[in-house]
Amino acid sequence: MATVKPSLAKGTRDFSPSEMIKRNYIFDTLKAVFKKYGYNEIQTPSFENLTTLTGKYGDEGDKLIFKILKSGDYLDKAPDNLLQERALNELIPLISNKALRYDLTVPFARYVVxxxxxxxxxxxxxxxxxxxxxxxxxxxxxxEFYQCDVDVVGSTSLLNEAEFILIYQEAFERFGLKDFNIKINNRKILSGIAEIIGKPELIVDMTVAIDKLDKIGLEGVNKELLERGFTEADLDLLKPIVLLEGSNEEKLAALKSILANSLVGLKGIAEIEEVFDYIIKLSGDTTLLTRIVDLDITLARGLNYYTGCIFEVKTNEVAMGSIGGGGRYDDLTGMFGLKDLTGVGVSFGADRIYDVLEELNLFPANKADSTKLLIINFDKQLETYTLGLLNKLRKENIAVELYAAPVKLKKQMSYADGKRIPYVLLVGEEEVSSGQLSLKDMESGEQVKVTENELIQKLR
Structure with a gap:
């Protein structure tokens, strides 16, 4: 049998112990903020029924869903003519009925129902x-990447949207980020724009196109809009709206004039204003809106289920895409038979946040350590004492190891150095008889004598 060279599937990564410490720092920080605002944790399966996921993310999103082939002979019920024609849309339901989850929001809606x-x-x-x-x-x-989602269903209050802004602010400030931008828009405003240019039926096409402004520029957006059924006259009306600039207050004032004849558009503006009012009242900081919150009319979040406020977060300290986003989805659970249950939520992109913190060197230094102490193993005769000490230290919740075999001291010290263990304890016959243990600081090289109790106090 030929030897296969091991490799990773594209778009996936292994994580070493030191990397997992950093990742868990991100997860633990976010969980602490979520709990502070009254949220509880759930989990859902890695894969869902294909019908649960499809039709919720738009045509482009559906193409990115990883489908799972049926067990056994998955081609058994696939007609030969469809196979020959490679008619994927007709074939997929016949050969696949499950898929890996695309996000956490749709599975959450299914869970709620x-x-x-x-x-x-x-x-x-x-x-x-x-x-x-x-x-x-x-x-x-x-x-493959982690999402950290926080959602609330069953509440129409825009207080929730304002709190998500503050959750973003607190989480990123805990991470040490100093220059980040929370973009906000409202799908009702986008619907109003589609309405005033006479293309309400093309709202999805419009939002998908303008959401790409940062990536493909105005020319690219216009080209895509023309391909999707818009006219040059429509583009002339859209251009000043898409390129709207100024402070949040100036943008809102301009939109009120532009959308004066659109009830849905004006409702979207009113919702943004209410969220801004809540943010000021909750934070007590009148400068917060000008410092980190930006009304961005081009923000569309190209997912079909958003119906109200939408969010996206970017850091200005590192060249990186969005590190968070979300919005309100008033009718998502209705797709599963539970009508009139509103919801709103946001997500943190843990993998991108990791890359940002790594590039900016923002991970706490003490998070690089796991084991705090390595006990050197000199010989079998001393194991009775060292194993007892090992047990005593672990009962004090101190992360400690005893090297498993009495090999050369150099090898054991190299092990401690390789794992970045900060302290090494040398326990020979003299130390056991005197009760004065030799503790070495691996960073400074300093070696001191300590009793068991002094050791415990130091490692705590």
Whole structure:
């Protein structure tokens, strides 16, 4: 049998122990903020029924869903003519009925519907799990990555939207980020824009196109809009709106004039104003809106289920795509039979946040350590004492190891150095008889004598 050279699937990564310490620092920080705002954790399966996921993300999103082939002979019920024609849309339901989850929001909506008699509304949950997308891998974009979602369903209050702004602010400030921007828009404003140019039926096409402004520029957006059924006259009306500039107040004032004849557009503006009012009242900081919050009319979040406020977060300290985003989805659970249950939520992109913190060297130094102490193993006769000490230290919740075999001291010290263990304890016959243990600081090289109790106090 030929030897196969091991490799990773594109868009995936291994994580070493030191990397996992940093990743868990991100997860633990976010969970602490979520809990502070009253959210509880749930988990859902890695894969869902294909029908649960499709039709929720738009045509482009559906193409990025990883489908799972049926077990056994998955081609058994696939007609030969469809196979020969490579008619994928017709073939997929016949050969696949499950898929890896694309995000955490749709599975959450499914969860709420299935558990509606067990939960109390409003229901506030957070979820930290991996998702999968058949996207083209590139820097900051992976096919398997973690999302950290926080959502509330069963509440129409825009207080929730304002709190998500503050959750973003607190989390990123805890990470040490100093220059980040929380963009906000409202899908009702976008609907109003489509309405005043006479193309309300093309709202999805419009939002998908203008959402790409940062990536393909105005010329690219115009080209795509023309391909999607818009006219040159439509583009002339859209251009000043898409390129709208100024402070948040100036943009809102301009939009009120532009959307004066659109009730849905004006409702979207009123919702943005209410969220801004809540932010000031909650934070007590009148400068917060000008410092980190930006009304961005081009923000569309090209997912079909958003119906109200939408969010996206970017850092200005590192060249990176969005590190968070979300919005309100008033009718998502209706797709699963539970009508009139509003929801709103945001997500943190843990993998991109990791890359940002790594590049900016913002991970706490003490998070690089796991084991605090290595006990050197000199010989079998001393194990009775060292094993007892090992047990005593672990009962004090101190992360400690005893080297498993009495090999040369150099090898044991190299092990401690390789794992970045900060302290090494040398326990020979003299130390056991005197009760004065030799503790070495691996960074400074300093070696001191300590009793067991002094050792415990120091490592705590």
């Amino acid at each position: 299935m558990h509606q008699n067990e939960i109390s509304l409003p229901f506030k949950r957070f979820q930290v799990q991996p998702v999968w997308r058949a996207d083209k891998p590139q820097r900051g974009r992976y096919r």
